[in-house]
Amino acid sequence: MxxxxxxxxxxxxxxxxxxxxxxxxxxxxxxxxxxxxxxxFLGRAPGNFWCRIPGAAELSERxxxxxxxxxxxxxxxxxxxNESVSGECERLDVTWDAxxxxxxxxxxxxxxxxxxxxxxxxRGHWVYEQPRSSIxxxxxxxxxxxxxxxxxxxxxxxxxxxxxxxxxYAADRYGRILIYLLSCLGVGICGIIVAFSPNxxxxxxxxxxxxxxxxxxxxxxxxxxxxxxxxxxxxxxIVIQIFFTLGIIILPGIAYLIPTWQGIQLAISxxxxxxxxxxxxxxxxxxxxxxxxxxxxxLKIMRRIAKHNGKFLSPHYSEITISNEEVSNPSFLxxxxxPQMRRNTLILMYAWFTSALIYQGLVMRLxxxxxxxxxxxxxxxxxxxxxxxxIIVTMDRIxxxxxxAMGNIxxxxxxxxxAFLPEDIPxxxxxxxxxxxxxxxxxxxxxxxxxxxxxxxxxxNFGVSLCSSLCDLGGIIxxxxxxxxxxxxxxxxLVIFSILAAVCGxxxxxxPETKGISLPETVEDVEQLPSHFGKCGKKRKHRDTNSYx
Numbered sequence: 149m150x151x152x153x154x155x156x157x158x159x160x161x162x163x164x165x166x167x168x169x170x171x172x173x174x175x176x177x178x179x180x181x182x183x184x185x186x187x188x189f190l191g192r193a194p195g196n197f198w199c200r201i202p203g204a205a206e207l208s209e210r211x212x213x214x215x216x217x218x219x220x221x222x223x224x225x226x227x228x229x230n231e232s233v234s235g236e237c238e239r240l241d242v243t244w245d246a247x248x249x250x251x252x253x254x255x256x257x258x259x260x261x262x263x264x265x266x267x268x269x270x271r272g273h274w275v276y277e278q279p280r281s282s283i284x285x286x287x288x289x290x291x292x293x294x295x296x297x298x299x300x301x302x303x304x305x306x307x308x309x310x311x312x313x314x315x316x317y318a319a320d321r322y323g324r325i326l327i328y329l330l331s332c333l334g335v336g337i338c339g340i341i342v343a344f345s346p347n348x349x350x351x352x353x354x355x356x357x358x359x360x361x362x363x364x365x366x367x368x369x370x371x372x373x374x375x376x377x378x379x380x381x382x383x384x385x386i387v388i389q390i391f392f393t394l395g396i397i398i399l400p401g402i403a404y405l406i407p408t409w410q411g412i413q414l415a416i417s418x419x420x421x422x423x424x425x426x427x428x429x430x431x432x433x434x435x436x437x438x439x440x441x442x443x444x445x446x447l448k449i450m451r452r453i454a455k456h457n458g459k460f461l462s463p464h465y466s467e468i469t470i471s472n473e474e475v476s477n478p479s480f481l482x483x484x485x486x487p488q489m490r491r492n493t494l495i496l497m498y499a500w501f502t503s504a505l506i507y508q509g510l511v512m513r514l515x516x517x518x519x520x521x522x523x524x525x526x527x528x529x530x531x532x533x534x535x536x537x538x539i540i541v542t543m544d545r546i547x548x549x550x551x552x553a554m555g556n557i558x559x560x561x562x563x564x565x566x567a568f569l570p571e572d573i574p575x576x577x578x579x580x581x582x583x584x585x586x587x588x589x590x591x592x593x594x595x596x597x598x599x600x601x602x603x604x605x606x607x608x609n610f611g612v613s614l615c616s617s618l619c620d621l622g623g624i625i626x627x628x629x630x631x632x633x634x635x636x637x638x639x640x641x642l643v644i645f646s647i648l649a650a651v652c653g654x655x656x657x658x659x660p661e662t663k664g665i666s667l668p669e670t671v672e673d674v675e676q677l678p679s680h681f682g683k684c685g686k687k688r689k690h691r692d693t694n695s696y697x
Contacts (some may be wrong), residue, residue, distance in 0.1 A: 152438055152446075152468050153378075155461065159450050161378025163457030169376060169430055170384065173328075173369040174391040176423065179335070180366040181395030182402070182416040183358065184508075187301045187627075188515040188525065189403035189412055194285040196277045198223050198236055199270035203244035211250035215277065221253055237291035241268040281408040287348040296348065298627040301512070303352050305623030307359020312620060315364035316613055323440075324372045324433045325426075331364030332423040339417020343410040358417070363620075365420070375433040376453070383540055385600070389593045390536045396511075396529035400522040434468075443467045483603075483611055488660070488675045492602045495655045496595065496615040499552075502652040503592040505622035506559060506645045509630045510585050513641065516634055524578070531582050535589040547663035548598050549656060555591030556653030559584045564646040567639035588649065601662040602677070604670050 150158075160166070201222050208218045222239070244253055269292065276285045284290060289297045311331075319327040338358035345351035370388060377384050402415050434446035434453075447468055454461045484490040514525050542551050562584030569577045603611035633640040660677035668674045 155450050155468050159454035160457030160459050162381045165453045165456035166377050170373050174388050176365050176369040177391030178395035179419050180362055181392040182399045183362045185511050190283050190409045191297045192282040194276045194280050197274050199239040200273040200275050207244045207248050237270055238267045239270050241266040298631050301627040302624045303356045304359040305620050307356040308363040309620035311360035311363030319368050324368050328368040331361045332420045334361030336420040343413040372433050375435045386539050393532040400525040404522045496599050497618045499595050499652050500615050501618040501622040502648045504619040505626045506588045507592050508623050508626040512630055528585050531586045532589045547661045549661045552594045552656045553653045555587045556649045559587035560646045560649035563642040567642035604668045
C-alpha cells in the first residue's frame with residue numbers, strides 16, 4: 149500500500165497539471181492584495197474643505213451665492229477674528245435663518261460683534277470644494293471623525309484574523325476547494341454591498357466580512373497549491389507571493405483610471421466571481437481527502453493528475469496511505485513545552501507581528517506624504533518584485549536565517565535614515581524608503597517559509613496558523629499607529645518601525661537554520677535542529693511534505 153508521497157512522485161511532483169492549478173489559483177493573490185491595500189485610494193484626503201454654518205445652504209440658495217461667496221461669508225470672518233483657526237473643524241457659533249441679510253449675514257446672525265467671535269465645533273456640515281471621491285468625503289471622516297478611517301482598515305484586518313480561524317477550521321473540516329469557492333463568492337457579494345453602503349456602519353460591517361472571506365481565498369489557495377506539489381517544491385510558497393505583488397502594482401492603475409471610490413471597490417471585488425469557474429478545473433486536495441478517509445476519491449484525482457502530466461499510475465493501486473496525521477486538538481501549550489519549540493514560537497509570533505505592521509504601515513504611509521500617489525505607489529510595488537527572486541536565488545545557497553535577519557536590519561536602517569533626511573532632497577528620501585520597503589517584503593516572505601519548516605508535522609498546521617494570526621493583529625494596529633503618530637510628527641512612525649525591525653532582526657538570528665534539512669516530523673526533531681552558525685543538522689529521511697499555511 150503506497151504512501152501519498154510515493155504516489156505523488158510517480159504522478160509528477162510539479163508537472164503540467166500542478167503548474168496549471170498553480171497559475172490559476174495564484175490569481176487570487178492579485179485580488180487579495182488589492183483588497184489589502186485599497187484603503188490608500190478609497191480613503192484619499194478630499195482636498196480643501198470647510199465647515200458650513202447651519203442654515204447657510206438655504207441662505208445661499210435664496211441669495212444666489214456661489215460656493216466661493218458662501219465661503220467668504222463663512223470662513224474669512226472666522227479667520228479674521230481667529231487667526232489660528234482654518235475653518236475646517238470649527239465654525240462661527242451662529243445660525244442663519246430666513247431673516248439673515250444676503251449682503252451681511254453676520255451683521256444680524258452673529259453671537260458676537262467685532263474681534264474674536266465665539267466658535268463651535270463642526271458636526272456634519274462640511275463642504276468639499278473640489279471633491280475627490282473617497283470614503284473620507286462620502287462619510288465625513290475628517291476632523292474629529294478622522295480616526296474612523298483608521299478604524300476602517302483595522303476592521304478589514306480584524307476580518308482577516310477572523311477568516312484565518314473560522315475559514316481555516318472550515319477548510320480543514322469541509323474541504324479546501326469548497327471553502328475557497330464560498331470565500332470567493334463572499335468577497336464578491338460583500339464588495340458590492342460595501343460599494344453601495346448607505347452609511348458608514350454598513351460599510352464597516354461588510355468590509356469586515358469582505359476581509360474575512362478575502363483571507364479565506366488567500367489561505368485556501370495557498371494550501372491547495374502547496375498540498376499538490378512534491379517535497380522539493382517548497383519555493384512554490386515564495387513564488388506565489390509574486391502575484392500578491394502584482395496586485396499592488398496593478399492597483400494604482402485601477403485607481404487612476406476609475407475616478408470614484410465605488411468604482412475602485414467594484415473593480416477589486418467583481419473578479420472574485422470569475423474564480424467560481426475553478427469549480428470545473430481545480431480538484432479537491434487529495435491530501436485532505438486522505439485525512440478524511442476518502443482514499444478512493446484521492447486516488448481518482450491522483451490518476452487524473454498523472455494523466456495530465458503524461459505519467460501512468462499502477463492499476464494495482466487501490467488505496468493510498470498518508471504518513472502522518474495531525475495531533476487532535478493541539479493547543480498553545482504544545483508549542484511551548486520544550487525549550488527550542490518555545491523559543492521558535494515566541495520569535496516567530498513577534499516576526500509575523502512586526503513584518504505585517506511595518507509592511508502595511510509603509511504601504512499606507514504613501515497616502516499621507518504627498519507627491520504623485522499613483523506613481524509612488526506603483527514604484528513601491530514594483531520594487532517588491534525582486535524580493536521573491538532574491539529569496540529564491542539566495543535561500544538555498546546561504547540559508548534562511550541570514551536573509552531573514554538582514555531583511556529586518558536593512559529595513560530598520562532605511563526607516564531611520566528616511567525619517568531624518570531633509571525634505572529638499574526628495575529623490576534620496578524616496579530611494580531609501582523604497583529600500584526599506586524591499587527589505588521588509590523579503591522578511592515578510594521568508595517568514596512564510598521558515599514558519600512551516602520549524603514545526604513538526606503533528607503541529608505544523610496549528611503552529612503556523614497561530615503564529616500567522618499575529619500578522620493580522622499587526623495589521624489592526626498599523627493604521628492607528630501610523631495616522632495618530634503622524635499627526636504628532638510625520639516621520640515618527642518610521643522611528644517606531646525602525647526599532648521594531650531592529651529587534652526582530654536580532655531575534656531571528658536565534659532561530660535554527662533549516663537549509664538542506666528535511667522537515668521535522670516530531671518535537672524531538674525540532675529540538676535537535678541546529679541553533680548556531682556553522683553547525684550542520686542531521687539530515688533525516690524526508691517522509692512528509694505537509695508544510696502549508
